Amino acid sequence: MFDRLSSLVVALTLVAVATIFAALADGDALTIVLLAAAGTAAAALVYSALPGAAPADHRADAAPPAPVPPVSLLRHPDFALWADQEKEPLLGCDGNIVTLANDAAVRLLGRHIVGADVRTAIRHPAATEWLAGIDAPATLEPLNLVDFPRPGQRWTMRIAALSGGQKILFLSDRSAIDAADRMRSDFVANASHELRTPLAAILGYVETLQDMNGEADSATRHRFLSIIDREARRMQQLVIDLLSISRVEADRFRRPTASVDLAAIARATIAQLKDSENPRARDIVVAFDDSPMPMLGDEAQLGQLAHNIIFNAMKYGRPDTPVTVELHRDGRRARLAVRDEGEGIAPDHLPRLTERFYRVDEARSRSVGGTGLGLAIVKHISERHQGQLDIESEVGKGTRVSVTFPLAG
Numbered sequence: 471m472f473d474r475l476s477s478l479v480v481a482l483t484l485v486a487v488a489t490i491f492a493a494l495a496d497g498d499a500l501t502i503v504l505l506a507a508a509g510t511a512a513a514a515l516v517y518s519a520l521p522g523a524a525p526a527d528h529r530a531d532a533a534p535p536a537p538v539p540p541v542s543l544l545r546h547p548d549f550a551l552w553a554d555q556e557k558e559p560l561l562g563c564d565g566n567i568v569t570l571a572n573d574a575a576v577r578l579l580g581r582h583i584v585g586a587d588v589r590t591a592i593r594h595p596a597a598t599e600w601l602a603g604i605d606a607p608a609t610l611e612p613l614n615l616v617d618f619p620r621p622g623q624r625w626t627m628r629i630a631a632l633s634g635g636q637k638i639l640f641l642s643d644r645s646a647i648d649a650a651d652r653m654r655s656d657f658v659a660n661a662s663h664e665l666r667t668p669l670a671a672i673l674g675y676v677e678t679l680q681d682m683n684g685e686a687d688s689a690t691r692h693r694f695l696s697i698i699d700r701e702a703r704r705m706q707q708l709v710i711d712l713l714s715i716s717r718v719e720a721d722r723f724r725r726p727t728a729s730v731d732l733a734a735i736a737r738a739t740i741a742q743l744k745d746s747e748n749p750r751a752r753d754i755v756v757a758f759d760d761s762p763m764p765m766l767g768d769e770a771q772l773g774q775l776a777h778n779i780i781f782n783a784m785k786y787g788r789p790d791t792p793v794t795v796e797l798h799r800d801g802r803r804a805r806l807a808v809r810d811e812g813e814g815i816a817p818d819h820l821p822r823l824t825e826r827f828y829r830v831d832e833a834r835s836r837s838v839g840g841t842g843l844g845l846a847i848v849k850h851i852s853e854r855h856q857g858q859l860d861i862e863s864e865v866g867k868g869t870r871v872s873v874t875f876p877l878a879g
Contacts, residue, residue, distance in 0.1 A: 544570050544636055559641040563588050564634075566601070578619065578641070588639065594618045597627060614644075624648050660827040664708050664841065668701035704841075711843040714774060715826070718850040725766070726855060729878060732763035732772065732804050736797050739776040743784070750784035750793065757796045763804040764878045767855050775851045776806065778844040779871045783810035787868065800874065807872035815863040823861055824849040848873070 543549055544562035553560050553572040559579070562570030566587050575583070583591035589601050592615075600613045612628040619625075623645040630638040675694045736758070744751045783793045787810030796807045815823070819830045827842035845861075852859045852873050863869040 542634070542636065543632060544638075558643065561588065561591070561639040561641075563637050563639065565636075575641070592618075592627070592639075592641075600627070657826055660842075661708075661712060664827065665705060668705040668708075671701040672698050672705075708841045708843075711841045711847065715843055715847050715850060718771065718847060718854065721768070721771075722850060722854050724854075726768045727766060728768065729764060730767045730769045730772065732765055732767070732806065732875060733758060733797055734762070735769060735772045736776050736795065736806060739773050739780065740795060743777070743780060748784060750787070750789070753784070753787070753791065753793050754780070755792045755794045757794060757798075759798050761799065763797065763799065765804065765855070765875050766878050767875070768851075771851045772855070775848050775873065778848050779806075779808045779873070782844055782871070783808045783812075783869070786810060787812040791868075799877070802877050803874050804877050805872055805874045807870060809868060809870040811868040814865040814867055815861075815869055816865055817863075820861055820863060824859070845871075 542564075544564065549562075550570060550572075553562070553570065556572055557574060559575035559577075560570075560572045561568050561575055561583070566589060568583050568586055568588050568591050571579070571581075571584050579591055589598050592598075592601070594615050596613060597615060597618075612626045615625045615627060617623065623643070626642045626644055628640050628642075630640070632638065675698050679691065679694055737756075740754055740756060744754060780793065780795060787793055791811035794809045796805070796809070798805055815830055822828045823830075824845045826846045829842050848871075849859055851857075852875075855875055857873045857875045860872045860874075861869065862872075
């Protein structure tokens with residue numbers, strides 16, 4: 471397509487050719503002038519009607535556009551929104567300056583850390599040295615912060631390097647994992663010790679009887695065999711309790727779905743204890759509501775719970791004093807409580823009574839056959855059934871252990 475200038479040149483050329491032909495054809499002067507004027511006007515009209523030419527393209531000669539600066543990830547509003555949803559502390563740093571701290575980091579370290587040097591925000595000697603060399607690849611490995619932020623706790627810190635000298639620090643609490651590892655180690659050590667003690671007694675008395683070669687009198691032999699029998703039963707009970715606590719812990723996240731009657735379970739447990747040869751069984755006093763106590767539960771585990779707290783009261787209460795077993799409805803909950811009239815427990819021991827193998831009086835506990843696992847089992851069974859365990863005691867007057875369960879319907 472022609473542009474305006476080309477079209478004007480063509481139009482004027484045609485006018486000139488027409489004028490020349492008119493002159494050659496002996497046209498009069500006026501006709502030639504009019505023809506030239508009309509042609510020129512027509513050419514001007516064509517020139518004005520055509521679109522103007524596009525300006526020359528000088529982009530090749532123009533300077534390249536300035537580069538768009540990259541968007542900072544740490545300053546993006548969506549990143550800050552995501553960071554606040556993270557449960558563990560997170561810090562965003564530009565150089566060594568903290569420019570972003572999520573809610574978890576603020577709760578852990580304080581709001582003043584934003585704008586501060588990261589090496590002073592995380593006040594730990596290992597962190598200061600580690601952050602001073604973050605440009606080295608080896609520093610990308612996680613760092614353990616022992617006794618941070620308080621003694622007895624442990625956190626790990628790791629880093630994600632971004633462009634422009636920016637970085638993100640992630641803090642993870644490992645205190646619970648360390649506590650679980652210590653608990654597991656203590657459990658294995660305690661269980662080994664508890665099994666080794668009766669086993670050593672059994673082996674010792676067996677060897678003694680073997681060395682006597684039948685020379686021991688019947689009274690001595692009977693005494694030794696009685697000790698062997700007692701220690702063997704103690705070891706058997708320990709193994710039973712270890713298996714029980716293992717099963718209860720394996721089931722702790724599975725809520726019971728069977729409908730049971732807590733009152734019937736408690737009555738059956740008491741009847742079983744009264745049928746035993748334990749002389750303290752006659753001291754059990756029952757104070758029950760007449761109505762049933764329906765709940766969702768594991769009948770075997772609830773029976774074990776009732777047995778453990780009643781049997782504990784029989785063991786540690788004074789002889790010929792009542793062991794009172796109460797079961798009452800309290801609104802939409804049922805409370806099973808057992809009270810003895812023993813020596814009682816000092817307040818500083820109460821928080822630790824449900825720890826495995828913990829004993830207030832180790833010598834006395836061993837003499838009555840305690841394994842140190844009874845109340846730990848009670849605690850785990852109670853938690854699985856959404857129950858609440860309470861232990862109250864007064865030195866010289868006795869102890870009351872109660873468990874409250876939600877009722878069904």
